[in-house]
Amino acid sequence: MSDERQSLAADIPSLEKLHDTLAQQLAQAIQPQPILNRKGEVVGHEYNAASLNAAIRFLNDNGIRAKPITGSHLDKLNKSLPKYDDGDEEHPVH
Numbered sequence: 001m002s003d004e005r006q007s008l009a010a011d012i013p014s015l016e017k018l019h020d021t022l023a024q025q026l027a028q029a030i031q032p033q034p035i036l037n038r039k040g041e042v043v044g045h046e047y048n049a050a051s052l053n054a055a056i057r058f059l060n061d062n063g064i065r066a067k068p069i070t071g072s073h074l075d076k077l078n079k080s081l082p083k084y085d086d087g088d089e090e091h092p093v094h
Contacts, residue, residue, distance in 0.1 A: 026051065
């Protein structure tokens with residue numbers, strides 16, 4: 001085994017740990033944060049756009065795709081988006 005391959009093989013556990021840690025941190029970072037009124041009451045929630053974008057990129061870079069299942073949040077989002085007819089029935093634009 002070449003030194004380069006041996007070095008890469010030795011780093012695989014480290015890379016797996018880094019990947020897992022990043023996934024855990026992103027999962028925490030995308031949790032909604034409460035919006036409080038002056039009385040300290042929760043009046044809504046907000047999300048950090050940069051964290052959401054980082055999570056989307058992480059999923060995309062790792063080949064994670066979602067298929068909307070009837071009744072799921074993704075299905076509801078998909079149905080709420082405007083539909084456009086571009087003449088391509090095989091690849092409809094949503």
